Amino acid sequence: MITLLADGHEEKIEGLVVPHGATILGWERKPHGWCSGDACIPSFRAAAAETEDGVDLLRFAGLLGRPAVADTDEGVLAIGEPTGLALDRAPEFGPLPGLRGTKVAVVFWASWCGCRYDLPAWETLHRELGGYGFSVVSVSLDRDPEAAGEWLADLTHPAVVDADGRIAELYNVINVPTVVWIDEEGRIARPQDTMTATDTFRSMNGLSSEQATAALRRWVIDGEAGTTSRELRASTDDERLARLHARLAAWLFRGDRRVAAERHLAEAAALAPHDLAIRRGLMPLGGVDPFGEQYFELRDELEAEGIAIYRPLPDWQEDSL
CATH class of the missing domain: 3.40.30.10 (Glutaredoxin)
Structure with missing residues (x-):
């Protein structure tokens, strides 16, 4: 069995190859392709993920433009959000x-x-x-x-x-x-x-x-926002993968699988060393004080590499430093 972490949910699946006829990440197989609402992946494209035994979940995520990271030894897979979302629109969540x-x-x-x-x-x-x-x-x-x-x-x-x-x-x-x-x-x-x-x-x-x-x-x-920048700054491919490794690390820490968790945390840090939401945010799950010595060592590391802790600097703050 594999634990799938996707779309804010956790579920058990039989493996990385999903049986034919199953709904995958909200998509259903129809005669002309895989569809979710009005969006469809035509059959000729979907064939890249389909096998005799079922649908390869990692390849299918790729067809959707969604990054994925699997740890088959630990039985867990994390699938991220689609790339290419409109940067001028606020992604919806919760309220x-x-x-x-x-x-x-x-x-x-x-x-x-x-x-x-x-x-x-x-x-x-x-x-x-x-x-x-x-x-x-x-x-x-x-x-x-x-x-x-x-x-x-x-x-x-x-x-x-x-x-x-x-x-x-x-x-x-x-x-x-x-x-x-x-x-x-x-x-x-x-x-x-x-x-x-x-x-x-x-x-x-x-x-x-x-x-x-x-x-x-x-x-x-x-109604004066005071900026001409009206789009979210996009994540890089490495930042997206780092967040998936962090998601696996958090899941593994909660399951008391510390060695595997620290391996994924190290991978996340290598991909996105500047991401304090990952590196400091996971400290408590790893039993590390996020206000302690390791955090200040992390600050020193980033400052030595010229990576700003607080960024980007808002334009209204430029005269206050």
Whole structure:
């Protein structure tokens, strides 16, 4: 048996070759090809994944433009999101579809980041600007939902925990705090930016919450996003594969398979050394203090290689450093 990790779900399948007649990742075989809604892969293309015994799942994922990483020794397969998604549209998750017609700030944070202390300030902005058609949606990147729980108790804005890293994958989030602005039509108004709602850690990150929240208010009230960049910054192929290795590592850590988990974590770090959402985010599952010595060693490593911890620098912060 193989455990399949895909689309935010976990399920058991018989193997990497799926029997004929089964639905695969929401796609069904029809006389003219594989179809999902109005989208179809014609039979002549689908033949590349079909065998006498069934459908090769890895090849089929490739036909869908979805990266995949398998560990057959550990019996697990992770399939990522399709490549080539529209970068000017906000990928949907959780509460987002129900907020169409509202401006949204998607706030990525984690309990292993000092930005957890910003959540009350984001809640205040949510309440203050709600009458203008605005909502905060906070997304915790904690791999352990219980770690995020204590910080969510008094919040009224929509909040989710991205334990499998799928939302971070969709939005190409490599560190926290990261914020994305989405307009009423579900389009990107401002892509992934480092943004704080308080100055608690300004001495470390050099970021002005006053300038950032003033810019947010201008956008909500006056519609001025203050940027010409209206597309999410796309992930590279290596970043996509790194996130799948991280997904396998998290699953393996939870199953107490530490050696295999650390192998996939090392692979993820090699593919995307700059991705702190992976490297620091998995520390708690591996029994490592994300505020301890290993984290500061990681910071030193990245700084020595010229990799910025907080990036990209929002334009409203340029005069504050």
